[in-house]
Every structure is written in C-alpha cells, then in structure tokens.
Amino acid sequence: MPAVTKSAALLAECSLVTRTPGGCAWCGKALPARRRTWCSDRCGEAFWKNHWWSLARRAAKRRDKYRCTKCGHVLPKRPARTAFRTESAYKKAMAAWRAARKAGRLEVNHIVAANGRHAQISCVHHVENLETLCIACHALHTAELRDRVKATKAERAAAAAG
Ligand SMILES: [Zn+2]
Ligand SMILES: [Zn+2]
Ligand SMILES: [Zn+2]
Known part of the structure; x- marks a missing residue:
C-alpha cells in the first residue's frame, strides 16, 4: 500500500x-x-x-486568530439579519460583506518557502512554518521573495563570469 x-x-x-x-x-x-x-x-x-496541507492551513489560521500576522487585518463580521429593519438594507450589507470578504481574504504562507516541495502531504507544512497573511501582505511577500531570488541569481552569474 x-x-x-x-x-x-x-x-x-x-x-x-x-x-x-x-x-x-x-x-x-x-x-x-x-x-x-x-x-x-x-x-x-x-x-x-502539521503535514496535511488542508489541515495545516486551517490550524495556522486558527492559531493566528484569523488575522494577518503582518498588518493585523481581520475579516469583517457577517451582518446579522436582526440588525436591519428592511430586507433590502440587509441584502445591501450582505453584498458589501461578501465583496469585503473576497478582497480581504486570508491566505497561509510558508515562512521557509516550499520551493516545489509543496505536495499535499509534506514537512514544509509544519504549523510553525506557516503564517496567516491577508492577500495584500501575501502578494508583497511573494514579490519580495521573487526579487531576492532574482538578485541571488544575478550575483551568482556575476561571480561565475568572474
Ligand atoms: Zn502520544
Ligand atoms: Zn496584511
Ligand atoms: Zn514533518
């Protein structure tokens, strides 16, 4: 097996x-x-x-109390039906909430990058290697990582060229 x-x-x-x-x-x-x-x-x-990606991701979010560990962003609270006097006001609030939830989604990042070892089951998913980020912070982090990889490659190429 x-x-x-x-x-x-x-x-x-x-x-x-x-x-x-x-x-x-x-x-x-x-x-x-x-x-x-x-x-x-x-x-x-x-x-x-600590190994199964879907479980690890959920555990990391729970540990971080569903907030971005960099900027503290939290998901907006779902509007309560009872807080609105009319159905249309409630529907409007729900639509705004859905849009905010989509824009401010929380993602889970690997602190030590997975570098292709991102299998469904892997030691890179140890919860201590995970952090919850909002999409803005995650995008920033990914861009920084890409720049760093590019810089290292350029340095190596320069060193190899003598
Ligand atoms: Zn035991
Ligand atoms: Zn953030
Ligand atoms: Zn492990």
Whole structure:
C-alpha cells in the first residue's frame, strides 16, 4: 500500500517526530498495547495537522486568530439579519460583506518557502512554518521573495563570469 510507505518515509525524515524506542512518535510516551506509532488518536491527529496541507492551513489560521500576522487585518463580521429593519438594507450589507470578504481574504504562507516541495502531504507544512497573511501582505511577500531570488541569481552569474 503506497499510503503506508509514504507516511513511513515522512516519519523517517520529520524533525517533529520523537524517536524513543517503544514510544509514541509524537509525544514520546510509552505506547499502549496494540498501538504501533501513536499512543492515542490525538497524537496521530497532531502529526497530520502539521503535514496535511488542508489541515495545516486551517490550524495556522486558527492559531493566528484569523488575522494577518503582518498588518493585523481581520475579516469583517457577517451582518446579522436582526440588525436591519428592511430586507433590502440587509441584502445591501450582505453584498458589501461578501465583496469585503473576497478582497480581504486570508491566505497561509510558508515562512521557509516550499520551493516545489509543496505536495499535499509534506514537512514544509509544519504549523510553525506557516503564517496567516491577508492577500495584500501575501502578494508583497511573494514579490519580495521573487526579487531576492532574482538578485541571488544575478550575483551568482556575476561571480561565475568572474
Ligand atoms: Zn502520544
Ligand atoms: Zn496584511
Ligand atoms: Zn514533518
């Protein structure tokens, strides 16, 4: 089964895994009978939350309290129906809210860039390597990264040319 092989390879290279003989790969506590990797489902879940992109992304947003870690941007609150006296006022507020939510979407960035290792399951998704950014800050960060890569390449080329 390839899934098993894959998680074994992941466990072998992961820096978060504890390697106590006979211990849980996450917390290191002695494994109960019939458990081979994790002492509990909680430990297995904690591991996957740091490796499975969709889970890791959600965990990072939750940790950052759904706000941009650079500028503090938060998503606007959904308007409550009861706060509006007329249906049309409510609909208008909802439309404005939807537009704001789309424009101010929160994304999750890899602090150490994934550089093509951005598979669905990977150690680059360790939650400590993730930060929540608004799209403006994320775009800025990506542009900076691109400039840095370009500068490094130019420097190398210059050095190679002597
Ligand atoms: Zn454990
Ligand atoms: Zn921001
Ligand atoms: Zn890992």
